[in-house]
Amino acid sequence: MLRRITFFKSYYCSGCCTRFKSTFSKDPVSNPDGSSLPDSEKAIHPFRVAVEEQGSIVKRLIKEATTSSEELDKAVIKLKNKKQLLKAKLQELSSPIPQVNKVKLDDLIKQRFYYDQSFSIYGGVAGLYDFGPAGCAVKNHLLQDWRQFFVLTDGMLEVDCPVLTPEAPLRASGHVEKFTDYLISDSLTGESYRADHLIRQSLESLAKKKGKQSGEAKQALAGLGSLDGQGLQGLIDRFGITAPGTGNALTQPREFNLMFDTAAGADSRQQGGRHRLFLRPETAQGIFTNFRRLLDFNRGRLPMAVAQIGQSFRNEVQPRSGLLRLREFALAEIEHFYDPEDSRHPDFASVSELNLPLLSVEDQSAALTAPTWRQLGASVASGLVAHETLGYYLGRIFLFLTKRCGIDPRRLRFRQHPPCEMAHYAADCWDAECLLTDGCGRVDWIECVGCADRAAYDLSRHSEASGESLVAARTATGGTSRSFTPSVVEPSFGVGRLLSAILEHNYRQRPGRDEQRTCLSLPAWLAPYHCALLPMNGGSAEMRQLIRRLHRRLAVGENLAGLVDADSRGVSIGKRYARCDQLGVPFAVTVDYDSVAEVKAGALSELDSNLLSDWPADCRQPTVTLRERDSRQQVRVPIDRVPGLVKQLVEQRVTWSQVMDTEAVFQGQTGTKSNR
Numbered sequence: 196m197l198r199r200i201t202f203f204k205s206y207y208c209s210g211c212c213t214r215f216k217s218t219f220s221k222d223p224v225s226n227p228d229g230s231s232l233p234d235s236e237k238a239i240h241p242f243r244v245a246v247e248e249q250g251s252i253v254k255r256l257i258k259e260a261t262t263s264s265e266e267l268d269k270a271v272i273k274l275k276n277k278k279q280l281l282k283a284k285l286q287e288l289s290s291p292i293p294q295v296n297k298v299k300l301d302d303l304i305k306q307r308f309y310y311d312q313s314f315s316i317y318g319g320v321a322g323l324y325d326f327g328p329a330g331c332a333v334k335n336h337l338l339q340d341w342r343q344f345f346v347l348t349d350g351m352l353e354v355d356c357p358v359l360t361p362e363a364p365l366r367a368s369g370h371v372e373k374f375t376d377y378l379i380s381d382s383l384t385g386e387s388y389r390a391d392h393l394i395r396q397s398l399e400s401l402a403k404k405k406g407k408q409s410g411e412a413k414q415a416l417a418g419l420g421s422l423d424g425q426g427l428q429g430l431i432d433r434f435g436i437t438a439p440g441t442g443n444a445l446t447q448p449r450e451f452n453l454m455f456d457t458a459a460g461a462d463s464r465q466q467g468g469r470h471r472l473f474l475r476p477e478t479a480q481g482i483f484t485n486f487r488r489l490l491d492f493n494r495g496r497l498p499m500a501v502a503q504i505g506q507s508f509r510n511e512v513q514p515r516s517g518l519l520r521l522r523e524f525a526l527a528e529i530e531h532f533y534d535p536e537d538s539r540h541p542d543f544a545s546v547s548e549l550n551l552p553l554l555s556v557e558d559q560s561a562a563l564t565a566p567t568w569r570q571l572g573a574s575v576a577s578g579l580v581a582h583e584t585l586g587y588y589l590g591r592i593f594l595f596l597t598k599r600c601g602i603d604p605r606r607l608r609f610r611q612h613p614p615c616e617m618a619h620y621a622a623d624c625w626d627a628e629c630l631l632t633d634g635c636g637r638v639d640w641i642e643c644v645g646c647a648d649r650a651a652y653d654l655s656r657h658s659e660a661s662g663e664s665l666v667a668a669r670t671a672t673g674g675t676s677r678s679f680t681p682s683v684v685e686p687s688f689g690v691g692r693l694l695s696a697i698l699e700h701n702y703r704q705r706p707g708r709d710e711q712r713t714c715l716s717l718p719a720w721l722a723p724y725h726c727a728l729l730p731m732n733g734g735s736a737e738m739r740q741l742i743r744r745l746h747r748r749l750a751v752g753e754n755l756a757g758l759v760d761a762d763s764r765g766v767s768i769g770k771r772y773a774r775c776d777q778l779g780v781p782f783a784v785t786v787d788y789d790s791v792a793e794v795k796a797g798a799l800s801e802l803d804s805n806l807l808s809d810w811p812a813d814c815r816q817p818t819v820t821l822r823e824r825d826s827r828q829q830v831r832v833p834i835d836r837v838p839g840l841v842k843q844l845v846e847q848r849v850t851w852s853q854v855m856d857t858e859a860v861f862q863g864q865t866g867t868k869s870n871r
Contacts, residue, residue, distance in 0.1 A: 242281040245852055249274045272860050276828055280852060283826065292605050297632045300702050301517070303713055307778050309333070309698065310518065322514025322522035324691075329778055332723035332756065334525070334694060337600070338504055340720060341527050341688065344595050349542075351500040351529065352489055356481025358506055359457070362471045364480050367660035368653060370454060374476055377424050378451040378512055379431075381438035388438075389512040390427045390448045395419060397436045408434070413562075420616050424448040453509045474508035479685060482530045483653045486665050490532075497667050497681060498533040498540070498584070504690075516633050518691035519641055525690035531584060532681040534669060535651065538582035546590025547572030553625075554610045555579055564640070566608035579611075581623035585648050588686045592627055592644050600693065601718045603700045606630035608640065612647075620652035622682075629696040643692045651680040697721065701779070715779035716825055719845040724758035725749070726841045727775040727783040731768060737791045741817065745784060745837060753842040776824055782841055783822040790834070793817040810835050820861045823851045830858035 253270050256262040305311055308327030312319035326334055346353055365371050377390035398419070401412035415430055422430070427448045430436070438445055455474040475481075482489070482501045493499045504527045514520050552566035553574060569579070575586040589609060596602040612624035627644035658665040658680070668678045698715065705712040719725060728745050730738035742759055749757040758780060760771050768785060775783050794817045810816050816833040821840070823829075828851070832840060843849045 239281070239284050242277070242284050242852070245277045246274070246281050249277050269860065272862070273855060276826075276855055276860065277852065279828075280826060292603075292630070295632045295699055295702060296704070299704075299713060300632075300699060303702070303715070303777055304330075304517075304698065322511055322520070324518060324521065329723040330694070333697075333717070333721055333779075334690065336721050336723075337690065337694060337697070338525075338527065340599055341595070342502075342504070344599060345529060345591065346502045349500060351502045352493065353502045354482060354485060354489070355505065356475075356478065356485070356503065358475055358508070359459070359472045360475045360480060362473065363660065364484055364657065365454070365473055365475075367656045368480055368483075369656070370473075370476060370480075371452070374454055375450040375452050376512055377427055377448040379427075379448050380446045381441055382444045382446055384438070384441060384443065386438070387512060390424075391419060391422075392513065393439070393445075394427060394430050394436060396439075397434060398430070401434065417562075418615065420613075424450065451510075451512060453511065455508050455510050476509050477507055477687070478503040478505050478526050478528045479530060479653070479687075482528075483657050483665075484661075486532070486654060486657075487663065490667060495667065497669070498531060500529055500531040502527070502529045504528075518695040519631070519633075521691055527688040527690055529588075529686045531588070531684040531686075532667070533584055533684070534667070534679065535682040536679070538584050538682075540583040540587040543572075543575075543583040543587045543590075546587055546594070547575070549590050549593060551589060551593050552604065552608045553579070554608050556611050556613045559610070559613060566610075580625075581648055584684050585623055585625075585646065588646050588684055589625060592646060592686060596627060596644070596693075599718065600697050600721065601701045601716070602629060602696060606700060610640070618649075618652070620650045622648035622650050624648070629692075629700070631696060631699055641692060641696070643689055643696050645685070645687045647685050647687075649683045649685055651682050653683060654680050712773055712776070714773075714776035714824065717779035717781070719781040719847075722779045722781050723756070724775075724778065724780045725755040725782065725845050726837075727758045727760055727771075727780045729760050729768060729771055729775075729783055729785045731785060731787040732765070735791065737794065738786045741786045741790060741794075741819070741834060745786075745819075745834065748835070748838045749841065753838045755838070755842060755845065772822065772827075779824075781824045782844065783824070784837055785820045785822070786817075786834075787820065790817040790819050821854075821858075823854075826851065828855060829861035830854060831861045832858055 249270070253267075253274050256267050256270050303309075307329050309330035310324045310326045313323035313325045314320055342353075345351065362371060365374075378387055379390045379393065380387045395416065398412040398416050401408050402416065403409070412434065415434070419430075424447070431445055431448075436445065437443060454476050457472050457474065459470045459472050482503055489501055490497075490499065504525065506523060507526045508523050509521075511520055511522055514522055518524075547570075549571045550568045551571055551574070553569045554563065554566040558567065571580070571586055571590050574580045575583055580586045580589065593607075593609075596607060597604050606629055608628050609625045610628050612621075612626070617624050624645070624647040626642040627646070628640040629643050630638055631641045632638050654665040657663070665680065666678045667681050668676050670676050697717070701716045701718075703714050703716050705714070715722075726749060728742045728749075730742050739761065742761065746757045746759055749755045758775070758778070760775065762771060772783060793815060816835055818831045819834050819837060820829045821832050821837060840849075840854065844851065844854070
């Protein structure tokens with residue numbers, strides 16, 4: 196005992212809390228201008244305090260003569276676990292932006308069937324993807340959380356409009372005439388390309404070379420987004436851009452409408468186009484055309500926010516990069532109507548203190564690509580962000596992406612649209628862009644959420660085209676009434692792009708010997724399954740009964756998704772843990788031989804008829820192991836406490852560190868198949 200105490204003193208206590216202090220002396224991630232991510236030290240403070248407190252407990256136990264060997268062992272194990280959590284948090288915050296192995300990530304996504312190309316047995320169709328069980332579950336959880344975070348929390352209205360849209364409203368909105376990309380083709384092979392994309396790739400290659408053309412290419416890149424067909428042709432001629440692969444000459448840029456059109460009925464092409472239909476390119480138009488009814492439903496009150504989630508369609512010239520550019524995709528959009536003479540937001544104070552990574556028009560003019568962390572309230576006050584309502588949604592989008600979706604703040608920026616990218620009627624536009632990797636390993640900023648002040652353009656156009664009055668009224672203090680067309684702030688979430696960013700930003704490779712093992716460190720509420728249920732070595736009949744009980748109580752009692760992995764092919768428990776880690780399952784319960792040995796004979800058969808009934812008071816509850824994905828630590832918990840505990844962990848009402856404090860740390864089972 197004396198030798199062991201001496202060992203504990205020298206290894207666990209001396210400097211157990213101080214050896215980490217110099218590791219994180221300042222914020223690890225800084226922008227080029229010297230500003231840093233805020234509150235990084237605050238993020239690790241609870242972990243540091245936990246190590247210090249447990250270290251003090253170990254020191255006290257060593258000094259007390261009455262301390263048993265078993266008691267000291269348990270305290271030391273807890274100290275080691277807390278130090279592992281602190282070390283992991285320090286590595287997470289101090290590590291550079293990770294380089295993602297896109298090939299391995301794509302392999303994982305296909306292997307675990309998150310999503311894959313549609314109709315693949317027939318060769319697949321570009322721009323169409325099927326979501327498998329895991330992808331479908333994460334997408335559903337994401338939309339449920341989006342609805343809770345935005346719609347329910349802010350008391351928004353919600354609508355569900357048809358995908359098929361008549362020509363008249365889309366002509367009024369400008370989509371029929373202006374929802375186009377410029378298309379160019381190889382003059383010999385006929386292969387088509389999106390003009391701005393092909394020109395951008397050529398100019399970026401030239402910009403990397405030395406010489407006069409490099410500077411000219413950089414200049415041309417800056418204004419590329421504002422060019423019409425004639426301007427694009429000018430760049431093709433000026434820089435001698437040819438078709439990739441063949442070097443053939445390119446055709447003149449021509450406009451290509453991105454909407455899919457169809458027909459309703461046999462006489463669909465009647466005069467006036469009343470029977471011509473389009474698959475909607477966005478969900479917003481259904482909200483605008485229902486504005487009058489929605490305002491009446493809302494008792495004429497403004498501001499009024501209306502949300503819609505649904506499928507949209509765009510006939511992309513070159514669908515690419517998985518979910519980033521699709522022909523059919525889900526959108527989650529909000530239209531916030533407000534009085535243009537009063538752009539304040541009642542809840543702006545709740546986000547005004549946030550620091551956001553903003554890339555302003557001025558920053559872009561100076562050729563900067565990295566954002567600057569700016570306080571939101573100060574940005575609105577200075578006029579950088581147009582007004583409080585737009586600022587409120589930027590803050591809420593930031594919180595949703597970083598706190599709920601697990602997006603890495605270091606790989607997120609809000610880019611302001613320069614005048615050449617904005618519509619003439621827009622007041623201010625910002626895109627939430629995530630740093631993502633394409634199939635060739637190139638890293639680029641990809642828009643995942645757009646947030647624009649569209650002014651009163653949409654309602655004015657629909658009012659003019661339909662002859663309906665789409666206005667609101669407000670009574671002043673003196674009793675005079677004022678009618679006006681409301682302005683609109685529109686946050687628009689591309690669900691596929693956001694899902695792609697979530698998977699990449701939460702993709703991990705285990706360090707050290709386990710670097711070949713990959714996992715998805717998804718937030719618990721987003722994971723496809725909240726808890727895996729694993730019987731040891733395929734499972735005996737008694738184990739399977741206990742698993743059935745757990746599964747039913749998770750699903751019915753706590754509304755949690757459980758994944759039963761009863762592999763009967765002799766796959767080890769370690770490999771099944773790794774399989775669950777790749778799926779992103781945050782917790783796993785293992786029913787082993789000790790669990791079965793603890794059950795009183797006959798108790799299971801009595802409970803099998805009602806899996807939701809409480810465990811008999813006169814019978815000892817069997818215990819099971821509960822494992823956490825990221826730390827891989829395990830505790831031993833009575834079986835009927837597991838569903839409630841997992842629910843608390845998923846909802847963040849307790850932390851895993853707290854569970855480690857209150858539950859028995861698992862050190863290995865004592866029973867085996869032969870002596871159970």
